[in-house]
Amino acid sequence: MLTESTTLLILGGGPGGYVAAIRAAQLGIATVLIEGESLGGTCLNVGCIPSKALIHVADEFDKTRHFAANSPLGISVQSPVIDIAKTVQWKDGVVAKLTSGVALLLKKAGARVIKGFARIVDGKTVEVKPADGGDPWRIHCEHLLLATGSVATALPNLPFGGNVISSTEALSPATLPKRLVVVGAGYIGLELGIVYRKLGVEVAIVEAQPRLLPAYDEELTKPVAASLRQLGIEAHTGCTVRGLNAAGNAVRIRNLAGEERELPADRVLVAVGRKPRTEGWGLETLGLTMNGNAVQIDSQCRTSMRNVWAIGDLTGEPMLAHRAMAQGEMVAELIAGKRREFVPAAIPAVCYTDPEIVVVGLSPHEAEAAGLDIIHAHFPFAANGRSLTLESSSGFVRVVARRDNHLILGWQAVGRGVAELAAAFAQSLEMGACLEDVAHTIHAHPTLGEAVQETALRALGQAIHV
Ligand code: FAD
Ligand code: NAD
Numbered sequence: 001m002l003t004e005s006t007t008l009l010i011l012g013g014g015p016g017g018y019v020a021a022i023r024a025a026q027l028g029i030a031t032v033l034i035e036g037e038s039l040g041g042t043c044l045n046v047g048c049i050p051s052k053a054l055i056h057v058a059d060e061f062d063k064t065r066h067f068a069a070n071s072p073l074g075i076s077v078q079s080p081v082i083d084i085a086k087t088v089q090w091k092d093g094v095v096a097k098l099t100s101g102v103a104l105l106l107k108k109a110g111a112r113v114i115k116g117f118a119r120i121v122d123g124k125t126v127e128v129k130p131a132d133g134g135d136p137w138r139i140h141c142e143h144l145l146l147a148t149g150s151v152a153t154a155l156p157n158l159p160f161g162g163n164v165i166s167s168t169e170a171l172s173p174a175t176l177p178k179r180l181v182v183v184g185a186g187y188i189g190l191e192l193g194i195v196y197r198k199l200g201v202e203v204a205i206v207e208a209q210p211r212l213l214p215a216y217d218e219e220l221t222k223p224v225a226a227s228l229r230q231l232g233i234e235a236h237t238g239c240t241v242r243g244l245n246a247a248g249n250a251v252r253i254r255n256l257a258g259e260e261r262e263l264p265a266d267r268v269l270v271a272v273g274r275k276p277r278t279e280g281w282g283l284e285t286l287g288l289t290m291n292g293n294a295v296q297i298d299s300q301c302r303t304s305m306r307n308v309w310a311i312g313d314l315t316g317e318p319m320l321a322h323r324a325m326a327q328g329e330m331v332a333e334l335i336a337g338k339r340r341e342f343v344p345a346a347i348p349a350v351c352y353t354d355p356e357i358v359v360v361g362l363s364p365h366e367a368e369a370a371g372l373d374i375i376h377a378h379f380p381f382a383a384n385g386r387s388l389t390l391e392s393s394s395g396f397v398r399v400v401a402r403r404d405n406h407l408i409l410g411w412q413a414v415g416r417g418v419a420e421l422a423a424a425f426a427q428s429l430e431m432g433a434c435l436e437d438v439a440h441t442i443h444a445h446p447t448l449g450e451a452v453q454e455t456a457l458r459a460l461g462q463a464i465h466v
Contacts, residue, residue, distance in 0.1 A: 006142075015324045435456045
């Protein structure tokens, strides 16, 4: 067996692991990254990027169908068709560009990448079987960083296989089904459910909780629920799934009153959450303290074993790529001797539904539950010129601030294109901005950003355009 020693050994080349590797190598730390499948991890290969690529395709296709149906914009086209094989090929091209870019960045920084599946021997030793079938390696390290990510949660009565698929298969369809049933109306269920509907598939969504996107407050999700109705997506909330029918061509569901019915389906997407990837690579040999099914970490991403670190989805919620990246960068800097701690003012979250939702910091309800005396205000996109020029008038921006000193505690928005407001929202929280800071900043006209300024003005009782 070949042996090698390094300062930092990273398991997993997703956004957490690859960012940690690049930053560590930049800081002169001898770094080895082991990736069992493909650099970029879930996010680049079967998550954030492919889903957003398909959302773009679905939006464009929907737009052309809108033009074909006598659009008021004066544009007309013949009825469009979708070539799904070509769509998937284009999406794969975007993914390939980004993953090969990550490989180049790692090389440029000086991090060594081994392609193969790693198995932990102890807290300082890992064995890896190279993917190319070469001799196994035993690698010794001073620091071990665990970044193995997460896997889709399966339902016992609707196990993955055949026509029951996870988001991974849903992102690379060989053909489009006629009828898709989506189980789970969270991030994945709604983002991909809307994609399939816009591509012409009949879609029904089943959600166990009483409403869609239960993690967000109802005011925020209302415009999304209205859009689903307009798109013709059936939503079955407060329903549990019982399994497939005997013929395997329908999903049996039961509502809160105990009534059962069947939803015809030639494909079923199960999107009921993800769980940390803790099995199959020897994690148990370390006996780390766990936090439920995630590896427990402190505010510096240290685990319960000295010099063993963990980041990203493996450490639980929120399972977001930008959190994993920020943690990875911090761990590299800590190993290089810098003083760092993971205490963000907020981690923004964006749901790429139609319309999009963005949440940064505290909602009014969360702030009140924390015992804070707050003011909050919202500004509707119906009063924003830019929105109207984009044929969109639904949604709003909302701000939450302390009543005494007007310190901003949170922003939420729902509407077309609001994902891009996440940067301004997060910056204002991270910089400790007050309502006056935003209200008295000149925002370019006409932009969606003006709605942000107007929201702050409204919270101060000084709104101009509403
Ligand atoms: P991962 O990206 O899961 O990477 C872990 C890597 O470790 C994998 O490449 C795996 O092959 C490798 N690995 C595991 N075990 C071993 C081993 N023993 N040896 C070698 N390699 C190993 N987040 C967002 O912020 N925005 C989005 O828009 C978004 N959209 C998403 C859409 C979908 C459909 C899905 C499924 C997820 C989405 N996410 C999104 C979540 C995001 O993908 C994850 O939060 C992020 O990828 C986590 O990064 P990570 O580095 O912790 O793990
Ligand atoms: P999720 O937690 O967002 O949603 C799962 C939904 O399934 C919930 O609404 C839940 O109530 C419901 N559910 C659970 N069990 C059910 C059952 N038996 N029957 C019916 N409904 C059931 O999970 P997800 O959509 O699978 O996404 C997983 C993770 O991936 C997310 O938590 C997020 O961290 C990440 N992600 C992020 C983005 C983004 O940032 N835009 C996009 C996709 C995924």
